Amino acid sequence: MRARRTATAYAFLAPTLIVAGVFMVWPMLQSLADSFYDKSIGPGLFVGLGNYAKLLGDPAFLVALRNTVFYAVVATPAAVALALGLALLLNGRVRGRGFFRSALFLPSVVSLGVVAIAWKFLLDPDIGLVTYWLRGLGVNVGDGVRDADVAMWYLIGVGVWKNTGFYMVMYLAGLQTIPRMYYEAATIDGAGPWQRFRKVTWPLLGHTTMFVFIIAAIAALQVFDQIFVMTRGGPHFATESLVYLVYRKGLQDFEFGYASAIAWVLVLIVFVLSLAQNVFFSRRAVRF
Numbered sequence: 001m002r003a004r005r006t007a008t009a010y011a012f013l014a015p016t017l018i019v020a021g022v023f024m025v026w027p028m029l030q031s032l033a034d035s036f037y038d039k040s041i042g043p044g045l046f047v048g049l050g051n052y053a054k055l056l057g058d059p060a061f062l063v064a065l066r067n068t069v070f071y072a073v074v075a076t077p078a079a080v081a082l083a084l085g086l087a088l089l090l091n092g093r094v095r096g097r098g099f100f101r102s103a104l105f106l107p108s109v110v111s112l113g114v115v116a117i118a119w120k121f122l123l124d125p126d127i128g129l130v131t132y133w134l135r136g137l138g139v140n141v142g143d144g145v146r147d148a149d150v151a152m153w154y155l156i157g158v159g160v161w162k163n164t165g166f167y168m169v170m171y172l173a174g175l176q177t178i179p180r181m182y183y184e185a186a187t188i189d190g191a192g193p194w195q196r197f198r199k200v201t202w203p204l205l206g207h208t209t210m211f212v213f214i215i216a217a218i219a220a221l222q223v224f225d226q227i228f229v230m231t232r233g234g235p236h237f238a239t240e241s242l243v244y245l246v247y248r249k250g251l252q253d254f255e256f257g258y259a260s261a262i263a264w265v266l267v268l269i270v271f272v273l274s275l276a277q278n279v280f281f282s283r284r285a286v287r288f
Contacts, residue, residue, distance in 0.1 A: 031260045032260070038257050039257035040256060047257070051258050051260075055261060067239060068221055068223070071152065071155065072223075074156050075156045075220045076213065076220045080209070084168075084171050087168045087172045090172065105166065106165065107161060108162065115158070116229035119158045120145065123230075146234075148238035152239050155223070155230065159220065163216065170211065171208060173208070174209075186200050209281060210280075213281065214277050214278065217273055218270055224244055227240070233245075233248065242262060
């Protein structure tokens, strides 16, 4: 009976496992193998760790790495903090709560490539509505996404706007799992709103914060869509990320081996960062 149940379970899992193996696992293994070859179109020449050694002296890789880290360091905490604030606000009794929840979540279900096209026009220094408003407030918008000094900040703004609603829903789910009796006990003890947040809400949201931070950091490190649509890595490579560099080296320059090496360096960065965040937040999470 147990063997028959196990066989039935694997039979139902088989289609998914086959699709995942063919379209995910096998390409990843092939990419790892390609990273050890100087490969363009054809079998290529085995170079061992040559592609990885080449990265250390490649200015394009170092610039893309710096841009990616900067984007992740700024966009991740900004999106998470904004999501937490909105979740706290919309978790209470707010008039029109359902409408605001839906409106804030809506951008996360729209393709980033599509919204990036809209934002490209909104942020245009000549005809953009947003840049017009910013100038009215006395904010120097420069030359929009064509300005190397501010282009990355525009991309960060679009990324935060796109993802905040999704992270907010995660926090709303976490807030609704916290028993009300903890807040009632804290209120009886004389705790104000800030004390209740610091002593009750924040510690009990530890696991939710860990999950949100990890997926937000991964999304930031893999930034590509808005760069491809809005800046194409420019101006002067000021917004080129690691993923865009993989695209440029692999699909434009046909350096498949080198592009695979860059991709696996990014995989390693994501893995190490996710592991570090997991350890950091796990030690501070409170179980109830």
